[in-house]
Amino acid sequence: MARQRSSPFDPALPGLPPEARWRAWMGHVEAVLFASAVPVPRETLARVVGPECRLDALIADIRDELRARPYELVAVAGGWQLRTRTEFAPAIRAAGTVPEEERGGALTANEQLVLAAIAYLQPVTRLALSRVLGKEVSRDVIARLKRLDLLGAGPRSPEPGAPLTYVTTSTFLARFGLASLRDLPDTEALEEAGLLGPDSAAEAPSDPFDAMLGLSGEKG
Structure with missing residues (x-):
């Protein structure tokens, strides 16, 4: 059976109505941020949305949706990153699920x-x-x-x-x-x-x- 070829990625999503396209762009940006261990610069995020997308407004909508979640979208080191909220740090430390090297190494x-x-x-x-x-x-x-x-x-x-x-x-x-x-x-x-x-x-x-x-x- 021949392997089906995947369609090339088109960030503009021309076939979707405006509201569905906006939601899809939010998903693209959040997925990229979720997959990255380091802050993602604006120019990188711009590559996964259409040229007419107002990226600042899109990020604002993502941040608004995350208000009730234990993590948030923050501007850091010249880019954007998903980070757990400060009040959940004790629970994360107590669980011991984040290796010390991933936390950057404890400082004296x-x-x-x-x-x-x-x-x-x-x-x-x-x-x-x-x-x-x-x-x-x-x-x-x-x-x-x-x-x-x-x-x-x-x-x-x-x-x-x-x-x-x-x-x-x-x-x-x-x-x-x-x-x-x-x-x-x-x-x-x-x-x-x-x-x-x-x-x-x-x-x-x-x-x-x-x-x-x-x-x-x-x-x-």
Whole structure:
């Protein structure tokens, strides 16, 4: 028996009436988002809907339909992603169904403190970080944050010796639910959370689910 060929994908869906076409486009976009483990940029989503589709309105309709669900559609790291709502994080942790590596690896209180400082001071050298935090920032901490793809190399500093500087990455934005660095919480909010200040290294939460979630967005 000959295998039936599938029809080529036509995102315009010209044979459907307007309302059915809109619902189909919503399904296309949601399916792409559901299948992706990383934020999906706008230009990618535009490829699965017709050229006349108002993508912002479509996304608004999807978000509205998800209001009663335990997950939502959020703008993060220059794209869109489906994420579980913050209030369900305790249940997810209790179930133990998400492997540690998929959660990005737990950060120590000291690593969280260093990462928060870099986010606000970038591009910044390791020596400058040590001065600001009042203690040495080890190469091992920087190396681990780079392995987790939370940090990248910035431009060389104009200081003598042209030391390396460090900047945060799109993975950092995605992990903490930020659309861009402009969404970072103000320093007063960080101090209230124990991520800045003289006792921050001792008091900062030891789990990334609790560190910046309530400050910078919701993560799943």
